[in-house]
Amino acid sequence: MEQLLNILNELHPDVDFESREDLIDEGILDSLDIVTLITEINDAFDVSIPAEEIIPENFNSAAAIWALIEKLDEA
Amino acid sequence: MLFTSYEFLLFAALLLVGYYLFPRAWQWRLLLVASLVFYWLAGPRYLIFLLLTASSTYAVGRWMDANLRAQETTLTEQRQAWEKEQRKSFKAREKKKRFRMLLLGLIFNFGMLAVLKYTGFAVHNVNRLLHAFGAENTLNIPSLLLPMGISFYTFQSMSYLIDVYREKVSAERHPLKFLLFVSYFPQLVQGPISRYADLGPQLTAGHAFSSRNVRWGLERVLWGYFKKLVIADRALIVIKALLDEPASYRGMYVLMMILLYTVQIYADFTGGIDITVGLSEAMGIRLTENFNRPFLSRSTKEYWNRWHITMGTWFTDYVFYPLSVCKPMQRLSKFSRQHFGNAVGKRIPVYLATVATWFLTGLWHGAGWNFIVWGLLNCLVILVSQECVPLYTRFYRRFPRLNESAVWHGVQAARTVLLMGVIRTLDCYRDVPLTFRLWGSMFTTFNYGDLFNGAVLDLGLGRADWILLLIATAVMFAVSLWGIREPVRAKLDRHPTAEASAVALVFLLIMIFGAYGIGFDASQFIYNQF
Numbered sequence: 001m002e003q004l005l006n007i008l009n010e011l012h013p014d015v016d017f018e019s020r021e022d023l024i025d026e027g028i029l030d031s032l033d034i035v036t037l038i039t040e041i042n043d044a045f046d047v048s049i050p051a052e053e054i055i056p057e058n059f060n061s062a063a064a065i066w067a068l069i070e071k072l073d074e075a
Numbered sequence: 076m077l078f079t080s081y082e083f084l085l086f087a088a089l090l091l092v093g094y095y096l097f098p099r100a101w102q103w104r105l106l107l108v109a110s111l112v113f114y115w116l117a118g119p120r121y122l123i124f125l126l127l128t129a130s131s132t133y134a135v136g137r138w139m140d141a142n143l144r145a146q147e148t149t150l151t152e153q154r155q156a157w158e159k160e161q162r163k164s165f166k167a168r169e170k171k172k173r174f175r176m177l178l179l180g181l182i183f184n185f186g187m188l189a190v191l192k193y194t195g196f197a198v199h200n201v202n203r204l205l206h207a208f209g210a211e212n213t214l215n216i217p218s219l220l221l222p223m224g225i226s227f228y229t230f231q232s233m234s235y236l237i238d239v240y241r242e243k244v245s246a247e248r249h250p251l252k253f254l255l256f257v258s259y260f261p262q263l264v265q266g267p268i269s270r271y272a273d274l275g276p277q278l279t280a281g282h283a284f285s286s287r288n289v290r291w292g293l294e295r296v297l298w299g300y301f302k303k304l305v306i307a308d309r310a311l312i313v314i315k316a317l318l319d320e321p322a323s324y325r326g327m328y329v330l331m332m333i334l335l336y337t338v339q340i341y342a343d344f345t346g347g348i349d350i351t352v353g354l355s356e357a358m359g360i361r362l363t364e365n366f367n368r369p370f371l372s373r374s375t376k377e378y379w380n381r382w383h384i385t386m387g388t389w390f391t392d393y394v395f396y397p398l399s400v401c402k403p404m405q406r407l408s409k410f411s412r413q414h415f416g417n418a419v420g421k422r423i424p425v426y427l428a429t430v431a432t433w434f435l436t437g438l439w440h441g442a443g444w445n446f447i448v449w450g451l452l453n454c455l456v457i458l459v460s461q462e463c464v465p466l467y468t469r470f471y472r473r474f475p476r477l478n479e480s481a482v483w484h485g486v487q488a489a490r491t492v493l494l495m496g497v498i499r500t501l502d503c504y505r506d507v508p509l510t511f512r513l514w515g516s517m518f519t520t521f522n523y524g525d526l527f528n529g530a531v532l533d534l535g536l537g538r539a540d541w542i543l544l545l546i547a548t549a550v551m552f553a554v555s556l557w558g559i560r561e562p563v564r565a566k567l568d569r570h571p572t573a574e575a576s577a578v579a580l581v582f583l584l585i586m587i588f589g590a591y592g593i594g595f596d597a598s599q600f601i602y603n604q605f
Contacts, residue, residue: 030376031391032461035399035425039408048405051397052241 001066007040008062017062024056034059041065047072076116078264078350079303086113087354091289094358099281103255106278106358113260114223121222124191128184129257132232133250135180136239139173140246177240181233188229191219196442224264226439230389232257235271237393244272252279261351265344267365267385274362282359291564292357294578298554299349301581304589306547307343310335312535314503321504321513326520329500329513331531336503337496338548341370344383368555373487375456378495386439390432399428425461430454440502445510449501456494543588 008017015028023029029037037059038049047069058068076083090109097105115122146169150162157165195216202213235256238244247253256275282288317324317332324332348365355362365384372378379387398404404424412420430451437450477483497514504510525531532538557563567574 027380030380031395032376032425032429035396035428036421038400039405039421039424042400042405043409043412048402049400051392051400052243054392054396054400 001062003044004041004066004069005062007037007044008065011037011040021061021063024060029059037065041069045069045073076113078347079300079308091354091357094282095284099283102281102358103252103279106259107251107255110255110258110260110263114258114263117223118220120220124187124220124222124225125228125258126254127187128229128232129254130250131183132180132236132257133247133253135176136236136246136253137248139176139236139239142169142173142176143242145169173240177236180236184229184233184236188225191221191225193438193442194219227266227268228257228263230386230439231268234268234389234393235275238271244275247271247275249279255279261354262362265347265351266383267348267351267363268389269363269385274360277360285359287568288359289357291568292353292355294564294567294574295349295353295356297353297578297581297585299346299351299353300585300589301547302342302346302349302551304585306544306551307339307346308589309536309540309544309547310339310342313531314339316534318503321506322509325513325516326522327517327525328522329517332503333493333496333500336500337492340499340502342548342551368559370492370552370555371484371488372491373484374460374491375453375494376460378491379453379457382495386436390436390439394435395428395432398431399424404428426458429458433457443505445501445505445507448507449498452498452501456498547584547588 005017008015011033012028015023017023020026020028034054038054042048049068049072053068053072058064076086086109090105093105094102111122114125146166149165150157153162153165195218198214198216202216205213235244239246247256252275255278256271259274259278262269314332314335317328317335345366352362352364363385367381367384369378369382372381404427407427408420408423410420411423433450433454434447435450436453437447440446440449471478500513501507501510504513531541536544554563557566567577
């Protein structure tokens with residue numbers, strides 16, 4: 001989780017990713033951010049996030065992103 | 076049957092009355108018949124292509140669904156016998172099968188769109204190449220039928236197919252209900268491009284009569300006609316005059332074209348969507364909103380989140396994301412990181428997918444280089460802005476109060492709208508080199524005095540019409556701003572007298588100042604041609 005938070009903070013240093021649960025709904029992460037984030041996550045956690053998983057519920061908070069990584073890791 | 080014709084008004088009125096007279100379980104059948112009649116009146120031969128898209132999409136959807144059900148049955152039967160790895164490999168094998176089915180549906184339908192819409196453009200370019208290499212013989216440019224709204228209904232149908240593949244929605248079992256989803260007439264010609272999960276169930280559910288739905292819906296329809304007939308079609312008269320001999324209208328006239336076309340396309344497209352959404356609302360059907368005050372956008376990226384929203388999200392969900400996270404792209408990104416560094420590597424998927432997405436967005440708008448250049452210029456602005464983010468951050472650190480200033484927001488919005496307006500003139504002038512030359516002429520031809528010497532009165536609109544156009548445009552934007560916190564109709568709802576007066580006033584304005592009658596010609600909506 002800490003590694004994920006580092007990636008997110010590098011993307012938007014001004015956002016408190018530990019508390020925000022509206023990253024997509026409030027437009028904090030846009031489509032360009034999402035792709036950059038996925039590229040970083042794929043590389044750091046050795047997973048492959050497919051396009052069908054790119055839905056707001058999976059990216060609205062750091063916890064949701066972490067849950068997605070864990071789900072893909074187990075699959 | 077144009078939305079602005081008397082036939083359409085009669086057609087919509089009869090449908091609305093019939094819709095609520097029919098038993099609720101039969102309402103969707105009436106809608107289907109109305110949609111098919113509407114499309115048949117546009118051109119009986121168009122209907123063949125619409126039916127081909129609907130039937131092929133329905134069949135592939137059911138095929139994928141049958142495979143998914145068979146997969147679930149097998150997995151249930153083999154629950155005890157199979158290990159986890161066996162189950163995983165079986166699921167992966169079946170998913171590959173479904174992917175091949177999806178591919179078949181996509182190739183057939185996008186192929187049909189490509190052949191009908193882009194063959195002429197492709198042959199034209201081949202001829203230019205042949206000519207450049209000295210060939211004397213050229214290929215004949217075929218004259219193919221272009222069914223009305225083909226880009227819209229193809230995109231809507233393919234989003235359904237991809238969503239079935241992604242298991243976001245179940246395949247529709249009733250072929251006629253599915254046909255209604257593809258052919259639903261109010262949105263067939265200019266969108267919005269709806270998703271099956273949002274629209275499908277609503278179309279086939281019965282809707283009880285609600286006076287509020289009907290009142291609010293028809294109020295929105297009326298407002299749409301105001302935008303179209305009083306503003307868009309009036310501005311169009313000058314635009315047509317400027318396009319008669321575009322090369323001779325330079326300097327100030329180019330700036331005038333930019334501003335007028337910005338107003339015209341906004342009034343035309345949002346007006347058309349108001350009619351579509353309003354008519355649907357009157358029947359209890361809520362369509363996805365296609366606009367969110369794009370003129371308030373502070374950046375190009377924001378503009379595209381507010382303008383033609385359903386097309387933007389379509390390209391994001393079905394082109395940009397799949398392309399940027401696909402395995403070859405991720406491998407390319409990894410390779411680039413290793414060889415050119417982290418900064419380059421992480422940009423590769425974003426940049427390549429953005430360029431491809433905007434190229435296709437341009438092509439979607441029309442078969443011409445002007446549309447492709449238009450798409451790529453939008454892409455360039457977005458990517459340059461993205462690269463400038465650190466610069467903006469430093470700028471705002473230095474001037475922190477600026478970011479909170481309403482005046483500064485206004486300046487940013489004006490800049491964005493102007494920039495989008497400049498790029499959009501590629502739609503009007505069509506000729507790319509000419510458009511670039513005309514942009515340049517704004518700085519080299521100093522004929523701005525024509526604004527005040529009466530020359531603009533020779534462009535088809537008299538003084539009174541110009542004043543009316545300016546006032547109506549100001550009213551249109553003022554009403555839009557007034558509805559930011561709460562929809563204008565909700566505000567009026569609390570004051571029945573004011574509501575009735577506003578409706579009567581807008582109706583009178585359309586009757587008196589609508590661009591029809593002698594000297595005017597209510598035109599087709601711009602987005603019908605896409």
